[in-house]
Amino acid sequence: MRGISKISPAGAPARAPEGKVTLVVIDPRASVREQIAVPLWPYYRILDFANIEAAAAGTSGAPSAVLLGENAFDKTSAAALAALRQAPLFGGATIIACLPAQSRLVTEWVSTAAVDGRIDLPFRCGDMAILLSRLNKASLRKEWAKLPSTPRQALRRTLDAYDNLAELISKNAPLDYRTITDACAPVLSAVRRADHSYIFDALTRLDDLIYVHSLRVSTLLAMFGFKIGLNDEELMTLACGGLLLDLGKTMLPFEVLHKPGSLTAAEWELVRDHVDMARRYVERQSSAPRGIQVVIAEHHERLDGSGYPGRMSGDRLNDLARMAAIVDVFAALTEARPYRPAFSSGDALDILSGTMKEQVDQGLLSSFRQTLPNTWA
Numbered sequence: 001m002r003g004i005s006k007i008s009p010a011g012a013p014a015r016a017p018e019g020k021v022t023l024v025v026i027d028p029r030a031s032v033r034e035q036i037a038v039p040l041w042p043y044y045r046i047l048d049f050a051n052i053e054a055a056a057a058g059t060s061g062a063p064s065a066v067l068l069g070e071n072a073f074d075k076t077s078a079a080a081l082a083a084l085r086q087a088p089l090f091g092g093a094t095i096i097a098c099l100p101a102q103s104r105l106v107t108e109w110v111s112t113a114a115v116d117g118r119i120d121l122p123f124r125c126g127d128m129a130i131l132l133s134r135l136n137k138a139s140l141r142k143e144w145a146k147l148p149s150t151p152r153q154a155l156r157r158t159l160d161a162y163d164n165l166a167e168l169i170s171k172n173a174p175l176d177y178r179t180i181t182d183a184c185a186p187v188l189s190a191v192r193r194a195d196h197s198y199i200f201d202a203l204t205r206l207d208d209l210i211y212v213h214s215l216r217v218s219t220l221l222a223m224f225g226f227k228i229g230l231n232d233e234e235l236m237t238l239a240c241g242g243l244l245l246d247l248g249k250t251m252l253p254f255e256v257l258h259k260p261g262s263l264t265a266a267e268w269e270l271v272r273d274h275v276d277m278a279r280r281y282v283e284r285q286s287s288a289p290r291g292i293q294v295v296i297a298e299h300h301e302r303l304d305g306s307g308y309p310g311r312m313s314g315d316r317l318n319d320l321a322r323m324a325a326i327v328d329v330f331a332a333l334t335e336a337r338p339y340r341p342a343f344s345s346g347d348a349l350d351i352l353s354g355t356m357k358e359q360v361d362q363g364l365l366s367s368f369r370q371t372l373p374n375t376w377a
Ligand SMILES: [Fe+2]
Pocket: 245, 246, 274, 299, 300, 328
């Protein structure tokens, strides 16, 4: 099959070098593997195999999910699938049956918990992404039970709030700001107790780009504010602002948000509009205080006037906007994207103090640098 490689270096990460998530496709028939893989190919790194045993032997780097075609299911597959789940590389993978709409195979396999979910063929990439994300969140929520109380609550409450927010904004329904402060309260507690590393660790296994980024920004802004001695109200503004600043991105089409290559001018316009979209929504539909609105509206503004949407320059940007700009860039750079791997913290800080020297507040950047654990910077 064109473009589908079965070869990857030993010990490769779940994300390929360019930042894509790895999926394994299994079916004895090449035409079925192709039907499953083609819609996913631009957005994921795909490895395909004729059977489960070959996948277990030939995959390196833990895949996020295993996608099984109809012909991968036969009487001998139950044992092979159970063995696959026990294999160290595949233990965390979601297993999905990709079947013709009328297929009754799945009833039996789902009922025995051999597979985690099913999707009808043919599907669009966005449908698969939604299913993968839902299953990924459900399984990680269970694992969070093992975490200490404050990071566990920070993760659970912010994820609930975020899923709810995406729905509210899509319907232009009102947002009760208290739901956001309730969700962010344990984020602040975790920061005060220096338990925030649990949050960052847990987020490395979640595949929802926008939520992961938002909670990282929220937690980093709370750490930043705590380090420079801001009061409780200011810390809450930073944590909530961080969680909400990229809310407008939940409205972007999957194909734009996950595009592995460069965006067209029209797509770039759509991405830039995430700021105004969230600002308009929060202004009209919530009781969020002014500081939150500043964080949302101005996190892409730059001191030299090169930012968007207002091309505001230094003297008009207060510390909230300046802190949000630094943390948003730092968080984005240290996360993998479909078109590039994550930068190290040191490299991200070098970019902020080098090529972005005129764009972000260098005094605040030095304070932010001191906020980060020694192991990061
Ligand atoms: Fe943004």
